[in-house]
Amino acid sequence: MALDDFVESEVAIAVAATATVLSPRVRRVLRSGAVYGLAGALIAGDAVASVARGAGRGAQQAAASAGGVVRDASDAASGVARNAAERARSAGSTDGGADAGAQTPVTGS
Numbered sequence: 001m002a003l004d005d006f007v008e009s010e011v012a013i014a015v016a017a018t019a020t021v022l023s024p025r026v027r028r029v030l031r032s033g034a035v036y037g038l039a040g041a042l043i044a045g046d047a048v049a050s051v052a053r054g055a056g057r058g059a060q061q062a063a064a065s066a067g068g069v070v071r072d073a074s075d076a077a078s079g080v081a082r083n084a085a086e087r088a089r090s091a092g093s094t095d096g097g098a099d100a101g102a103q104t105p106v107t108g109s
Contacts, residue, residue, distance in 0.1 A: 020026050 020030075
């Protein structure tokens with residue numbers, strides 16, 4: 001092999017890969033990097049999952065409270081309508097009773 005063969009990029013990459021695989025220091029750094037990288041990915045995944053769970057709970061609570069507001073408004077409206085109907089009925093029966101007692105029979109002349 002000539003000196004020119006060692007300068008080619010394929011040979012240089014193969015030599016670097018062999019040195020990396022055989023070097024204990026480089027292997028230790030790669031292992032610790034893999035461990036820290038995996039730990040960081042797990043922590044990031046937990047954080048994303050936690051945010052998603054919190055957003056889901058918030059959406060459920062907002063939907064539940066909005067449904068309660070709509071229900072309360074509809075209950076209040078039906079209560080107002082019921083009260084108005086009861087007042088109209090009681091006013092009609094009171095007026096009708098008073099009018100019935102105040103009427104005088106009409107007799108033919």
